[in-house]
Amino acid sequence: DSGVTQTPKHLITATGQRVTLRCSPRSGDLSVYWYQQSLDQGLQFLIQYYNGEERAKGNILERFSAQQFPDLHSELNLSSLELGDSALYFCASSGGSGQAGANVLTFGAGSRLTVL
Amino acid sequence: DAKTTQPPSMDCAEGRAANLPCNHSTISGNEYVYWYRQIHSQGPQYIIHGLKNNETNEMASLIITEDRKSSTLILPHATLRDTAVYYCIVRISRNSGNTPLVFGKGTRLSVIA
Numbered sequence: 001d002s003g004v005t006q007t008p009k010h011l012i013t014a015t016g017q018r019v020t021l022r023c024s025p026r027s028g029d030l031s032v033y034w035y036q037q038s039l040d041q042g043l044q045f046l047i048q049y050y051n052g053e054e055r056a057k058g059n060i061l062e063r064f065s066a067q068q069f070p071d072l073h074s075e076l077n078l079s080s081l082e083l084g085d086s087a088l089y090f091c092a093s094s095g096g097s098g099q100a101g102a103n104v105l106t107f108g109a110g111s112r113l114t115v116l
Numbered sequence: 117d118a119k120t121t122q123p124p125s126m127d128c129a130e131g132r133a134a135n136l137p138c139n140h141s142t143i144s145g146n147e148y149v150y151w152y153r154q155i156h157s158q159g160p161q162y163i164i165h166g167l168k169n170n171e172t173n174e175m176a177s178l179i180i181t182e183d184r185k186s187s188t189l190i191l192p193h194a195t196l197r198d199t200a201v202y203y204c205i206v207r208i209s210r211n212s213g214n215t216p217l218v219f220g221k222g223t224r225l226s227v228i229a
Contacts, residue, residue: 033216043219090159103207107159
């Protein structure tokens with residue numbers, strides 16, 4: 001158990017639907033990151049939050065949105081789902097003790113989304 | 117951030133040392149070298165990081181050349197469970213609120229019985 005909790009672990013839905021993925025960061029970590037990994041593809045950075053505020057945006061589609069709540073958990077909302085959105089979605093958190101430690105990300109086990 | 121170059125794949129016999137190279141010839145003085153790995157369909161796992169000196173922890177050793185233009189991750193006694201994609205990432209470390217790590221294609225290490 002990495003300390004980063006992602007739910008649900010698996011999700012099957014239909015095209016056009018909307019889903020919400022949830023992430024609870026490791027205790028004390030202020031930063032939350034979302035990554036997407038399609039089949040046999042690399043990890044694509046989607047978005048980062050730090051203490052409730054959006055800090056960086058990657059290749060996140062307009063149909064996707066996220067937020068980080070006051071208790072630091074984060075949700076990734078995926079809407080108008082398409083077949084190509086089927087992927088593993090990973091959440092990671094970091095807090096860092098010291099400068100180098102801030103780049104030490106702890107990843108969750110991922111949420112596997114299947115769009116039919 | 118400096119770009120890294122890794123071989124796409126490597127094999128290693130079980131029980132032998134796995135030496136995974138990474139070139140980062142454009143690294144600047146305040147950039148750290150980080151290694152992560154991803155076992156199939158699992159979340160990536162942090163392994164080790166370093167700035168100048170060689171580093172060792174319970175998982176691996178990191179050897180950084182004196183000019184810092186390349187590094188080697190060493191798994192001293194590879195097991196089948198070390199089969200994974202290994203990512204070398206070079207990154208300036210800022211204060212809290214870092215911008216994200218960008219993962220390249222990494223090296224697919226296959227440990228063979």
